[in-house]
Amino acid sequence: MAVPLRKLKDGVLYQRRLLVENAIDDLMKVSRSDQADRCKIADPSDPGYIPSECLLHLIRGCRSDNSDHFFAMIFRTLRRRVLTRLPNPAIKGGGEGKSLVSQRNIAIKEYVVDRFQAMLVQDRAGYDERLDYYEVNFDAALATLRLDGRKKALREEKRSESIGYDDETSELNAEVEKAAAAQNPVSESKLDDPVYRSRLYAAIESLPDNQRRVIELLLRGIQIDSQEPNIPTIVRFLGCTEKTARNRRDRAYAAIRKALEMEEDA
Amino acid sequence: MSTADTDSLLEHVLLAFAVEPSHDKATLERYLSRYPQYATDLVDLLSELRLSSEAIVHTAGDESAAQKAWDAFTATPPRAERPRLVENPFTLFQGPSFVALATELRIRRSILIALRDRIVIATSIPKPFLKRLAIATRSTTEVLLEYLDQPTTVAPGASYKSDGKPEAPAKIEFERLLINSGVTSEEKDDIFMSST
Numbered sequence: 001m002a003v004p005l006r007k008l009k010d011g012v013l014y015q016r017r018l019l020v021e022n023a024i025d026d027l028m029k030v031s032r033s034d035q036a037d038r039c040k041i042a043d044p045s046d047p048g049y050i051p052s053e054c055l056l057h058l059i060r061g062c063r064s065d066n067s068d069h070f071f072a073m074i075f076r077t078l079r080r081r082v083l084t085r086l087p088n089p090a091i092k093g094g095g096e097g098k099s100l101v102s103q104r105n106i107a108i109k110e111y112v113v114d115r116f117q118a119m120l121v122q123d124r125a126g127y128d129e130r131l132d133y134y135e136v137n138f139d140a141a142l143a144t145l146r147l148d149g150r151k152k153a154l155r156e157e158k159r160s161e162s163i164g165y166d167d168e169t170s171e172l173n174a175e176v177e178k179a180a181a182a183q184n185p186v187s188e189s190k191l192d193d194p195v196y197r198s199r200l201y202a203a204i205e206s207l208p209d210n211q212r213r214v215i216e217l218l219l220r221g222i223q224i225d226s227q228e229p230n231i232p233t234i235v236r237f238l239g240c241t242e243k244t245a246r247n248r249r250d251r252a253y254a255a256i257r258k259a260l261e262m263e264e265d266a
Numbered sequence: 267m268s269t270a271d272t273d274s275l276l277e278h279v280l281l282a283f284a285v286e287p288s289h290d291k292a293t294l295e296r297y298l299s300r301y302p303q304y305a306t307d308l309v310d311l312l313s314e315l316r317l318s319s320e321a322i323v324h325t326a327g328d329e330s331a332a333q334k335a336w337d338a339f340t341a342t343p344p345r346a347e348r349p350r351l352v353e354n355p356f357t358l359f360q361g362p363s364f365v366a367l368a369t370e371l372r373i374r375r376s377i378l379i380a381l382r383d384r385i386v387i388a389t390s391i392p393k394p395f396l397k398r399l400a401i402a403t404r405s406t407t408e409v410l411l412e413y414l415d416q417p418t419t420v421a422p423g424a425s426y427k428s429d430g431k432p433e434a435p436a437k438i439e440f441e442r443l444l445i446n447s448g449v450t451s452e453e454k455d456d457i458f459m460s461s462t
Contacts, residue, residue: 004408009282013408063344075339076332083328117335124342133281140284140315144277147307147314201316213309220312221291232295237305 001025002057007132016135020053027054032070039077052081052138060123060131082116083109085142104153111149112142185256186219203259204252211252213238214245224249279304280311289315352413355405356382370402372456376447381414388414390440394461 002024007014016024027035027050038048039055055078062071089106090099122128134141185203190196204215217234218224225235225242234245283289283297289312297308359367368378380386381399388411391399400407418437438446444454 008406011406013406014285068340072336075336079328079332079335113335117338120339121342124339124344126345130277130281133285137285141281143314143317144280144284144311146317147280147311150314151310205313205317209306209310212313213306216309216312217294220289220294222295232299237298237302237309239305 003061005132005135006127007129014132014136016053016057017137020051020057020135023051023054024057027058036070036073039073042080050077052078053135055081056131056134056138059120060135062124079113081138082113082142085139086112086146104150104157107153107156108146108149111152112145115145115148116142185253185260186215199260200256203256206259207252207255211248211255214248215252215256218249276304276307280307283308283311284315352416353405353409355400355403355410355413359403367402371398372453372460374447374449374453377443377449380443380447383419384414384416385418385437386414386440386443387437392440392458394459395457397461 002016002021005014005016015021027038030038035050038050041049043049055074058074059071059078062074086109087102087105089102089109091102091105092099119128119131123131130141185200191200204212207215214224214234217237222237223231223233224245225233234240235242238245240248279297279301283293286293294308294312298305301308356364364378364382365375368375371378391414393407396407396410399405400410403410444457449457
């Protein structure tokens with residue numbers, strides 16, 4: 001049984017997921033050389049694959065252990081797990097199949113790797129409760145660092161959001177608006193198709209932030225506005241007017257449909 | 267609240283949201299209602315959580331970076347290898363407040379003293395009572411169990427009254443403690459059954 005986490009959630013200690021607890025228990029039963037062999041398995045569907053949460057747990061428990069070589073290998077494996085969860089600095093688009101280097105992705109990588117390392121060091125010197133979240137769900141917790149890194153990179157690029165029109169006041173052509181609302185590309189029936197879903201999500205990623213946020217909330221079933229004061233709505237959460245929210249939605253729908261059509265034509 | 271505190275709260279809110287088992291409508295609404303100031307961050311995190319991991323091309327260059335990272339990690343002296351201090355849920359209750367705590371729990375003071383001094387086997391305490399004790403001490407059942415699992419408190423002074431090293435007395439079952447304290451069957455029923 002692994003040492004309990006210390007982070008509290010509403011008065012109760014956070015717990016690792018059962019699969020993580022079981023994996024830690026299993027790992028403790030095998031020899032270090034077997035553990036080392038299992039570290040080499042990179043395919044998550046392989047039964048011998050060690051969940052990242054376990055690797056982190058081992059590193060957090062590494063003190064003045066004599067097997068520095070062993071822990072160095074665990075450390076490297078964990079570091080690789082972090083790296084493979086970051087956007088690739090090499091991106092397509094160099095022509096003739098060549099790839100380009102994305103400075104933004106490099107910046108995200110450096111940020112995430114540095115911050116994660118700082119947490120590990122802080123935890124070794126004392127205890128960093130933030131790593132408790134990573135032992136609960138490593139990939140999900142790492143997404144917060146990636147998000148932070150992405151925002152920082154964007155700020156540094158000084159890329160303001162594309163403001164080709166004024167959300168608050170500009171009126172969409174009534175006909176366009178009607179057509180946009182009628183052809184909802186994020187309807188639930190379409191989302192059942194996994195191929196459509198992955199293309200749709202890619203299209204959502206490329207939307208301007210303001211439009212993407214409206215779509216994210218719509219995807220979770222949150223409505224645009226309501227007369228009832230207690231109903232959670234997009235207008236309330238994002239602090240915009242109903243008109244603005246609808247404009248963003250319609251523009252997003254139009255952009256998503258265009259992206260999906262272009263992909264079909266390609 | 268300073269900027270650092272605000273950043274730290276945001277970081278913890280985002281981490282807590284990220285590791286939620288589900289990011290359905292109810293979970294999202296709960297976080298957005300509780301932390302409206304972080305609405306855009308929470309919604310942006312939804313997109314980030316969905317992003318499929320894109321494989322990175324490992325360059326040979328990372329080997330030296332990985333070695334440097336490991337060296338930096340091991341250069342940090344590890345925290346002292348001693349059991350960490352276990353939180354004492356009874357710290358806040360001394361003198362009159364200790365008496366008031368016994369009254370609130372409807373138990374004799376001698377029983378509360380036995381619990382405070384960790385004379386009782388933690389697992390033998392009925393769950394409803396443990397929960398009541400956690401609520402009354404503004405603690406959690408986990409913290410209480412961890413505290414009660416520690417060795418029995420040696421009476422202050424024992425260390426220099428004895429010729430040898432004093433040993434912690436053996437622990438007893440909770441029910442045995444009640445019998446030894448001479449509680450009535452009504453009191454016992456209350457302790458075992460009441461959830462409030």
